[in-house]
Amino acid sequence: MINRKIAPEIKDATAFDITLKPYEKVTLDNGIPVYIIKSDEQDTLQLELVFPGGSWYETENLVASATNFLMKNGSSIHSALEINENIDYYGAYLNRNSHHEYATYTLHCLTKHFETLVPVLQEVIQDPSFPEEELAIFRQNMKQRLAVNLQKCDFVANRHIDKYLFGEFHPYGRVSSMDAYDALQAPILQAFYKQHYTYNNCKIFVAGNLPANLVQLLNNAFGQEKWNGDASIVRADMPVLAAEEKKFRIFNDENGVQGAVRVARPFPNRYHPDFPKMLVLNTIFGGYFGSRLMSNIREEKGYTYGIHSQLYNFRQTSAINIQTEAGRDVCEATIEEIYKELRTLQQEIVPEEELHLVRNFMIGSILGDLDGAFEVIQRWKNLILNGLDENYFYNNIKVIKTITAEELQELAKEYFTPEDFYELVVI
Numbered sequence: 001m002i003n004r005k006i007a008p009e010i011k012d013a014t015a016f017d018i019t020l021k022p023y024e025k026v027t028l029d030n031g032i033p034v035y036i037i038k039s040d041e042q043d044t045l046q047l048e049l050v051f052p053g054g055s056w057y058e059t060e061n062l063v064a065s066a067t068n069f070l071m072k073n074g075s076s077i078h079s080a081l082e083i084n085e086n087i088d089y090y091g092a093y094l095n096r097n098s099h100h101e102y103a104t105y106t107l108h109c110l111t112k113h114f115e116t117l118v119p120v121l122q123e124v125i126q127d128p129s130f131p132e133e134e135l136a137i138f139r140q141n142m143k144q145r146l147a148v149n150l151q152k153c154d155f156v157a158n159r160h161i162d163k164y165l166f167g168e169f170h171p172y173g174r175v176s177s178m179d180a181y182d183a184l185q186a187p188i189l190q191a192f193y194k195q196h197y198t199y200n201n202c203k204i205f206v207a208g209n210l211p212a213n214l215v216q217l218l219n220n221a222f223g224q225e226k227w228n229g230d231a232s233i234v235r236a237d238m239p240v241l242a243a244e245e246k247k248f249r250i251f252n253d254e255n256g257v258q259g260a261v262r263v264a265r266p267f268p269n270r271y272h273p274d275f276p277k278m279l280v281l282n283t284i285f286g287g288y289f290g291s292r293l294m295s296n297i298r299e300e301k302g303y304t305y306g307i308h309s310q311l312y313n314f315r316q317t318s319a320i321n322i323q324t325e326a327g328r329d330v331c332e333a334t335i336e337e338i339y340k341e342l343r344t345l346q347q348e349i350v351p352e353e354e355l356h357l358v359r360n361f362m363i364g365s366i367l368g369d370l371d372g373a374f375e376v377i378q379r380w381k382n383l384i385l386n387g388l389d390e391n392y393f394y395n396n397i398k399v400i401k402t403i404t405a406e407e408l409q410e411l412a413k414e415y416f417t418p419e420d421f422y423e424l425v426v427i
Helices: 064-070 078-087 111-126 134-149 153-166 178-182 186-195 214-222 274-287 292-300 328-349 352-369 373-385 390-402 405-415
Strands: 024-027 033-037 044-052 093-098 105-111 204-207 247-250 258-267 306-313 318-327 422-426
Touching: 033 078, 033 214, 033 373, 044 111, 044 134, 044 247, 044 373, 064 093, 064 105, 064 134, 064 247, 064 258, 064 328, 064 390, 078 111, 093 111, 105 111, 134 178, 134 186, 153 258, 153 318, 153 422, 204 214, 204 373, 258 328, 274 292, 274 306, 274 318, 274 328, 274 352, 274 390, 292 328, 328 405, 328 422, 352 390, 352 405, 373 390
Parallel strands: 033 204, 247 422
Antiparallel strands: 024 033, 044 105, 044 204, 093 105, 258 318, 258 422, 306 318
8 A cells, every 4th residue: 555645756757768659550552651559548539641732842822831721621522611510510620731841631530430531531632622712712811811910020020030041932931922812723722732632642640549440441541542643742952042131120010019029040950960959958048938038038037928949840951049029128138138148058058957957858848748649640750751760769868868068068159159140120
């Protein structure tokens, strides 16, 4: 019997031996790979179809995101309303997303309804009709949303900082516009769909409490035909044309009481050996609530409700981006404090106590991110789509546990020089 008077032993997160649960892989009759994580924890499942249909591959602005969105809005036999009502009736959720490199369709449902919903998903993926009336509604809604968002300083800042970092014609730097929405035409979307949403460009990731006949159901729906043909997609590298100027001030809302601050610089992508090390340094700097930026600029100075820095996970290249919203009268002071923290990390060794705390925070976050089949399959998806394996995952764990304060200081000297950063204030 447990003695409740004795407190359990406190164990650091770094003491845990983290294991990434392996996936099971099957191949459908037409060659589509299916990656599977099984779990009996709850009677639900998640099925995600991934295609190389992001903005990287479009030749006209917004075509990738519009295609992805409108595939669900009508087929040759059902309207958008009928498709959505069918999904809602079973308490399911069909989500779509278009990112820079990939586009996805994700079904969440009860396991017992999966067999009924697979034909609906098949119809959405293989038979979208792109009705003109749905495209007109999409244009109108997105233009209205854009008009509203352009009044917000943080939205404007996010658009501009990416243009400065990558160039306005680069997929990572392109932004939406009224003219681009007006230029969208159904035949263009249909052509993009036919080129990128093909059987030989599809990968399927599924997790949860899976029906016994899962593979048969997937094979019947997606594995019998070479739907949309054999499309060969070449992913050409595109030059990054960063802005030559480094400081920008934009006046967007004369009645606003706060401004949006962005301080950012380019950084190598996840394949570079410094990337996992920078994840640790970035966490110390501004990657969690106890970070130096939060302690200084929020807790001590009171300039903002929150400030954080992030490392972009884009495939071709990356960036370090510090972002916050602060009072108009303290935006410039906020930037000076950001630079002060950058220089401090260059000049001073991170105390062992702080590094120990960050190690535990990062390992604890990873443990939380692996809590369940849905989370595990997402981790595997990110590795597989980027041509990586479990060794990359375990190497990141090793870096978190073993990186020294001296290594972090050298990294800061290499990448945290204030003059290398772009700075933007939108007020």
